[in-house]
Amino acid sequence: RxxxxxxxxxxxxxxxxxxxxxxxxxxxxxxxxxxxxxxxxxxxxxxxxxxxxxxxxxxxxxxxxxxxxxxxxxxxxxxxxxxxxxxxxxxxxxxxxxxxxxxxxxxxxxxxxxxxxxxxxxxxxxxxxVSDDADGARLAVEHFLRLGRRRIAHVSGPASFAVVHARAEAYRDVLKENGLAVREPLLGAWSEAWGHDAVAKLFGKAGREGWPDGVFCGNDQIARGVIDALRERGIRVPEDVGVIGFDNWQIVAEATRPPLTS
Known part of the structure; x- marks a missing residue:
């Protein structure tokens, strides 16, 4: 007034x-x-x-x-x-x-x-x-398929986490829907060290024709460990093997070399 x-x-x-x-x-x-x-x-x-x-x-x-x-x-x-x-x-x-x-x-x-x-x-x-973990995993595996990858492995975290099972089930479903062989997911820790160890399991014994050409990881830390271990073996990312993470932890994804798809 x-x-x-x-x-x-x-x-x-x-x-x-x-x-x-x-x-x-x-x-x-x-x-x-x-x-x-x-x-x-x-x-x-x-x-x-x-x-x-x-x-x-x-x-x-x-x-x-x-x-x-x-x-x-x-x-x-x-x-x-x-x-x-x-x-x-x-x-x-x-x-x-x-x-x-x-x-x-x-x-x-x-x-x-x-x-x-x-x-x-x-x-x-x-x-x-809450996050749609199943659909996120489906998007990751389908992205590999569009790039022509056919031997896709899945490395994830502890079995005590519900998201681990949701992502693994979606990974299996996409491969089955496309008539591709399903490798049993490797479960471990949410850590770079586990990603490094998983590469030894995936790329250690079989000949090159049996190696995965894509690795879908349960989180970005695992993916970073996978990339480091592949580099140590002289395997190029993404030319020889594609790697996808999960969670889009920006500080990790951007600092990875090459920068991580997540």
């Missing part, structure tokens, strides 16, 4: 004085804090940091800030962070982790604020966003 001239004069005075509105008081009036909490036990940040960047990009233009809390695998620590978020009256919580078949070590049910799960096991009936 003031003229434009008066409004502008007030704004200019506020700018000169460095005045800032009291966001806590505004939150009480609006019954919103314009903050969202993000809980994770992904201490490496491989999945949680890109996810946080996406959440922040989606919310920043709406005036909403995101803050990250690491719960590790400690139920007590997780509960402390949840209580702190509730005390700060966050508008919602995004729960994320390092695998989709494990729940965060904290109870987020019945909080009376929205909770969204991303890349972690959700509560029953909750909103959960």
């Amino acid at each position: 003031m003229t434009a001239e008066t409004r502008e004069r007030i704004r200019e005075t506020a700018r000169l004085l460095g005045f800032r509105p009291n966001s806590l008081a505004q939150s009480l009036l609006r019954k919103r804090s314009f903050t969202v909490g993000l809980l994770t036990n992904d201490t490496y940040g491989r999945f949680s940091l890109p996810l946080m960047a996406g959440v922040s990009d989606a919310l920043v233009d709406k005036g909403v800030s995101v803050f990250l809390c690491n719960v590790e695998d400690d139920q007590r620590l997780g509960q402390l962070h949840v209580e702190a978020m509730l005390d700060k009256r966050v508008d919602g919580i995004v729960a994320t982790g390092k695998r989709i078949d494990r729940h965060l070590p904290v109870d987020l049910s019945n909080l009376r604020i929205p909770v969204v799960y991303a890349f972690t096991q959700p509560d029953p009936g909750a909103v959960g966003l």
Whole structure:
């Protein structure tokens, strides 16, 4: 209820004085804090940091800030962070982790604020966003087929991970659909060292005609180990053997030589 001239004069005075509105008081009036909490036990940040960047990009233009809390695998620590978020009256919580078949070590049910799960096991009936591992694996193997690769091996992580079985099943399905021989996937660790060891198993005994001409890896670390081991054997990538990773861990994929398809 003031003229434009008066409004502008007030704004200019506020700018000169460095005045800032009291966001806590505004939150009480609006019954919103314009903050969202993000809980994770992904201490490496491989999945949680890109996810946080996406959440922040989606919310920043709406005036909403995101803050990250690491719960590790400690139920007590997780509960402390949840209580702190509730005390700060966050508008919602995004729960994320390092695998989709494990729940965060904290109870987020019945909080009376929205909770969204991303890349972690959700509560029953909750909103959960997870990766489509089967279709991702299918895309990788089909890409090899389009390039003319026909002897495709699969090297992946521990059998205790649900994603390992989802990717391996899709790998088998694509090869069967195209009438190609299926090599039993090699399962090990999520590490470069395992990728290196897997090459010894795949390229050690059989003659060159029995070697794979494509290796689909369960993650980018394994793929990097595979590429290093092939280089040591004088096998060219991608001329002799194609290699595809999974997860698109950018810092690993871009630093691999040659740069990794993932």
